[in-house]
Amino acid sequence: MILVISIKYQSGLSSHDNMMKNHNFYGSTTVGERGQIVLPAKLRDDLGINAGDKLLVLSNGPPGKEGIMIMKAEVLNDMVAMMNQHLQSIMDMANEESESE
Numbered sequence: 001m002i003l004v005i006s007i008k009y010q011s012g013l014s015s016h017d018n019m020m021k022n023h024n025f026y027g028s029t030t031v032g033e034r035g036q037i038v039l040p041a042k043l044r045d046d047l048g049i050n051a052g053d054k055l056l057v058l059s060n061g062p063p064g065k066e067g068i069m070i071m072k073a074e075v076l077n078d079m080v081a082m083m084n085q086h087l088q089s090i091m092d093m094a095n096e097e098s099e100s101e
Helices: 015-021 041-047 073-100
Strands: 002-007 023-029 055-060 067-072
Touching (some): 055 073
């Protein structure tokens, strides 16, 4: 049995604030004989997950206590793009600082 919890990322919040303010419990699901799971309908509705959407499956945690995270591929793309924007801003500030010296 797998417990299904949703965590929504919001930019501008610390990772702890994001985890504490934006999580929902959607129930549990069972792994079938072919390794498939069914995502609860409310989770699919709330997160806009539709048939054919590409989902990424990741794991994290110490051996024997790993957790599973499933996210829409586009969410990761958005997070990486935002990180790139922040890094570019930092690089621009560093370049301005070095030019003023």
